[in-house]
Amino acid sequence: MDALLEIMRKRRSIRKYTGEHVSEEDLKKILQAGLLAPTGKNLKSAEFVVVRDRETLDKLADSRSIGAATLKGADAAIIVIGFSQIQDVWTEDCSIALTQMHLMAASLGVGSVWIQSRLRQSAVAGKSTDEYLHELLGIPADYCCEGILSLGMPDEAKDAYDLPDPAADARVHAGKFDSTNYDKIRLFGG
Numbered sequence: 207m208d209a210l211l212e213i214m215r216k217r218r219s220i221r222k223y224t225g226e227h228v229s230e231e232d233l234k235k236i237l238q239a240g241l242l243a244p245t246g247k248n249l250k251s252a253e254f255v256v257v258r259d260r261e262t263l264d265k266l267a268d269s270r271s272i273g274a275a276t277l278k279g280a281d282a283a284i285i286v287i288g289f290s291q292i293q294d295v296w297t298e299d300c301s302i303a304l305t306q307m308h309l310m311a312a313s314l315g316v317g318s319v320w321i322q323s324r325l326r327q328s329a330v331a332g333k334s335t336d337e338y339l340h341e342l343l344g345i346p347a348d349y350c351c352e353g354i355l356s357l358g359m360p361d362e363a364k365d366a367y368d369l370p371d372p373a374a375d376a377r378v379h380a381g382k383f384d385s386t387n388y389d390k391i392r393l394f395g396g
């Protein structure tokens with residue numbers, strides 16, 4: 207079976223970690239996967255803040271009111287930020303980089319999960335996640351925060367997905383939009 211497809215089938219969001227160290231070698235490969243990601247007009251708007259110290263990782267958990275508690279147990283985090291001054295599609299650039307790093311981590315046996323930053327609120331009343339991260343990490347105002355890749359050695363095992371069959375999957379429309387699927391899935395929840 208195709209090696210990349212197999213990694214994608216087995217990739218899962220891992221939120222529980224053993225506390226064991228993610229090696230510098232693995233972290234380097236994960237960052238390489240992010241740096242290799244394609245960007246609109248090749249502007250390379252995505253940048254990466256790598257955090258390994260416990261105090262900052264704990265503070266990162268408060269970057270969200272809910273949904274970021276896993277960072278309390280993480281060994282490392284990569285905050286993906288986009289230089290929005292030069293790039294209108296910075297969010298796409300950052301999302302692809304995050305995805306490639308998430309997949310690379312999975313292929314190395316390192317657990318990871320995407321923690322959303324854009325359009326979210328921090329645990330501090332009235333402060334957005336974006337504002338919180340700018341302050342905590344000293345990020346200049348002309349960058350926007352897309353998300354955080356939380357990393358650690360896995361302390362949970364999740365089932366791989368079955369290989370989907372595009373011909374039998376209602377999300378795939380042949381030739382034109384099939385409204386049978388819309389009525390069935392989107393309006394009435396399948």
Ligand SMILES: Cc1cc2nc3c(=O)[nH]c(=O)nc-3n(C[C@H](O)[C@H](O)[C@H](O)COP(=O)(O)O)c2cc1C
Pocket residue numbers: 217218219220221273274276319320321322364
């Ligand atoms: C755009 C995006 C935002 C996400 N935000 C969070 C988040 O803030 N916290 C979290 O624990 N998981 C988050 N996730 C992980 C999803 O919950 C997870 O991918 C989904 O439930 C499917 O599970 P799987 O990744 O194991 O296949 C996010 C994933 C994506 C793609």
